[in-house]
Amino acid sequence: MHPAFSVILLTTLIGVGQGLFLAIYTSQLYALARLLPMPDHQRFFALGSAIAVGFLALGLFASFFHLGRPGRAWRSAARWRTSWLSREVILLPALMVLVVAYGAIHYFGWTEPLFVVRGALPVDPSLIVGALATLAAFALFVATGMIYASLRFLREWATPLTIFNFLLLGGASGFTLAAAFAAWLGSGLTRFYGTWAVILTVAAAASRLASLYRNAHLQPKSTLQSAIGVRHPRIRQVTQGAMGPTFNNREFFHGASAKAVQTVRTFFLLAAFVIPVVLLATAYVLSSFWIPAAAFAVQYLGLVAERWYFFADARHPQNLYYQRVA
Amino acid sequence: MTQLALVIDLNVCVGCHACVTSCKEWNTSGWAGPLADFSPYGPDPHGTFFNRVQTFEVGEYPHTTVVHFPKSCLHCEEPPCVPVCPTGASYKREEDGIVLVDYDKCIGCKYCSWACPYGARELDEHQKVMKKCTLCVDRIYDESLPEAERKPACVLACPTNARLFGDVHDPYSQVSVAIREQGGYTLMPEWGTKPANHYLPRRRTELRIHADELIRADNPLKKEGVPPKPPKDQPTLDETTSW
Ligand code: SF4
Ligand code: SF4
Numbered sequence: 001m002h003p004a005f006s007v008i009l010l011t012t013l014i015g016v017g018q019g020l021f022l023a024i025y026t027s028q029l030y031a032l033a034r035l036l037p038m039p040d041h042q043r044f045f046a047l048g049s050a051i052a053v054g055f056l057a058l059g060l061f062a063s064f065f066h067l068g069r070p071g072r073a074w075r076s077a078a079r080w081r082t083s084w085l086s087r088e089v090i091l092l093p094a095l096m097v098l099v100v101a102y103g104a105i106h107y108f109g110w111t112e113p114l115f116v117v118r119g120a121l122p123v124d125p126s127l128i129v130g131a132l133a134t135l136a137a138f139a140l141f142v143a144t145g146m147i148y149a150s151l152r153f154l155r156e157w158a159t160p161l162t163i164f165n166f167l168l169l170g171g172a173s174g175f176t177l178a179a180a181f182a183a184w185l186g187s188g189l190t191r192f193y194g195t196w197a198v199i200l201t202v203a204a205a206a207s208r209l210a211s212l213y214r215n216a217h218l219q220p221k222s223t224l225q226s227a228i229g230v231r232h233p234r235i236r237q238v239t240q241g242a243m244g245p246t247f248n249n250r251e252f253f254h255g256a257s258a259k260a261v262q263t264v265r266t267f268f269l270l271a272a273f274v275i276p277v278v279l280l281a282t283a284y285v286l287s288s289f290w291i292p293a294a295a296f297a298v299q300y301l302g303l304v305a306e307r308w309y310f311f312a313d314a315r316h317p318q319n320l321y322y323q324r325v326a
Numbered sequence: 327m328t329q330l331a332l333v334i335d336l337n338v339c340v341g342c343h344a345c346v347t348s349c350k351e352w353n354t355s356g357w358a359g360p361l362a363d364f365s366p367y368g369p370d371p372h373g374t375f376f377n378r379v380q381t382f383e384v385g386e387y388p389h390t391t392v393v394h395f396p397k398s399c400l401h402c403e404e405p406p407c408v409p410v411c412p413t414g415a416s417y418k419r420e421e422d423g424i425v426l427v428d429y430d431k432c433i434g435c436k437y438c439s440w441a442c443p444y445g446a447r448e449l450d451e452h453q454k455v456m457k458k459c460t461l462c463v464d465r466i467y468d469e470s471l472p473e474a475e476r477k478p479a480c481v482l483a484c485p486t487n488a489r490l491f492g493d494v495h496d497p498y499s500q501v502s503v504a505i506r507e508q509g510g511y512t513l514m515p516e517w518g519t520k521p522a523n524h525y526l527p528r529r530r531t532e533l534r535i536h537a538d539e540l541i542r543a544d545n546p547l548k549k550e551g552v553p554p555k556p557p558k559d560q561p562t563l564d565e566t567t568s569w
Contacts, residue, residue, distance in 0.1 A: 001440070068434020068454030076412035076433055085437050086412035150410070153443045153517050222443065222514050228395050229511045229525055230384055238381040238392070241346070244365075244372030247448040251439060317514065318445025321380060321397060 003311035009062035012303045017055030018137040019174015024048040025130045041106040049103025056096045084146040091140040098133035141167040156314040161211040168204035180292035194280045205273040222317040239326040248322050254312040271302025329423035331494045331522035333501045337529050338488040341394030348483035349377040362452035374450045376459040399446040399459035400521030407438040429455045
């Protein structure tokens with residue numbers, strides 16, 4: 001498939017936004033359980049939510065460049081019963097609204113407990129809205145993953161690993177950003193987030209390596225024989241029926257050399273997984289804002305490369321019909 | 327239920343592209359606006375087509391056959407391109423099974439083209455919406471045309487009659503009979519899309535001649551050589567029986 005930069009940016013940016021929100025909400029849960037001190041409401045929660053919304057909004061903005069007719073984008077919420085794309089289109093703004101509400105509740109300090117469960121768990125509005133936003137964030141990961149995983153004949157994508165990859169890669173980048181954010185605020189949560197970021201990055205690496213392994217051993221189901229229905233081991237296309245470039249040549253081929261694709265894979269394995277883990281480990285010892293920030297920047301670049309490879313890796317069966325211009 | 331479809335006889339198609347040009351002509355002049363063309367007379371002409379004729383070579387020289395292969399939307403009975411569309415612009419008509427795109431609703435997200443294993447959809451670079459074969463839905467029901475012309479433009483244009491059009495759910499329609507009696511098949515059956523369009527396979531046209539067809543073993547009309555002389559007590563050849 002041809003890697004479209006609008007989609008690469010959309011999926012990586014919202015992944016960061018979702019992950020960052022989950023990171024922030026996690027620290028609230030930890031603080032409720034008295035495992036961590038409660039971070040500052042205004043600075044930490046409100047600002048953190050604002051950054052998360054910023055990433056989600058950037059992703060949404062990037063997605064418009066994918067559309068031929070962005071002015072009609074509102075129509076895409078219509079078919080949520082059948083289309084995962086439609087579900088994503090609904091979940092993304094819904095998550096943004098919830099995260100804005102979550103940030104606002106903290107910013108304005110509406111955090112008086114509404115009621116207390118069993119005398120131990122004070123439930124305030126931010127806890128409820130945060131729980132809803134968490135649900136929305138997970139659902140959005142599933143929807144984004146299913147957009148690809150539901151295309152059954154794109155076999156490189158049609159696996160549950162696709163969803164795990166989106167979830168874990170997004171989560172890892174969000175927690176890495178949270179570590180940088182905490183270091184910047186000096187809130188003492190850098191190690192907490194750094195630990196989770198490393199755990200998630202390692203889990204994401206495992207899941208991504210599993211899908212790389214799986215895809216490297218996939219046998220294509222469709223062949224030239226089944227594509228034109230002629231039983232002969234040797235069939236060769238003479239012409240695809242068009243001399244000039246076609247939509248089918250542009251949209252379904254990445255056009256890069258095998259070597260370039262391999263280089264991208266090596267780069268993303270290093271930049272998305274290895275280097276961030278090393279940097280995050282360094283951040284354990286040296287308390288500087290720049291180290292986790294660099295970890296995030298490198299990891300984000302790595303994820304952009306990972307997403308590029310994700311598209312380039314997928315071989316669409318229609319390519320069988322577009323082998324030769326003559 | 328009706329399911330309109332094309333049946334394309336690969337044994338007859340000569341790869342002349344008449345269907346391609348007539349399709350383009352009809353569909354670029356219709357109510358839905360032009361089919362984009364860029365640099366049509368320039369060095370690198372390209373644009374949107376509903377129908378393409380491809381050519382494949384089967385076998386190894388000298389034992390090769392050339393297969394000309396017209397390819398358009400197959401109007402699948404289980405179209406994977408329809409449920410994925412987020413706007414509902416892509417739909418399959420209940421009444422005749424034609425898969426269509428509502429150009430006024432399509433946002434050009436291209437997701438449906440990813441979901442079609444056959445590469446049958448093309449984004450119109452001019453209107454920025456998804457386009458594909460409509461089975462000439464704007465002509466097959468047009469009562470101002472004579473009945474014989476209420477067929478897709480490609481079917482009417484084909485000089486070798488390689489394209490048949492009709493209802494594949496009616497067991498006695500021309501297309502169903504052709505599929506049944508001439509080994510009609512569908513493309514990429516492995517994905518369960520149940521294409522409505524079918525293809526008729528290449529058939530080797532062979533003339534079988536036996537030796538006794540070259541040299542006449544019998545000679546009922548007394549040609550070439552000595553006429554047979556049956557005994558008198560048997561009926562003569564010129565009367566009723568033969569041996
Ligand atoms: S051939 Fe492709 S575009 Fe046409 S109905 Fe089937 S899946 Fe959809
Ligand atoms: S390109 Fe148009 S028809 Fe295709 S899925 Fe998107 S909105 Fe639907």
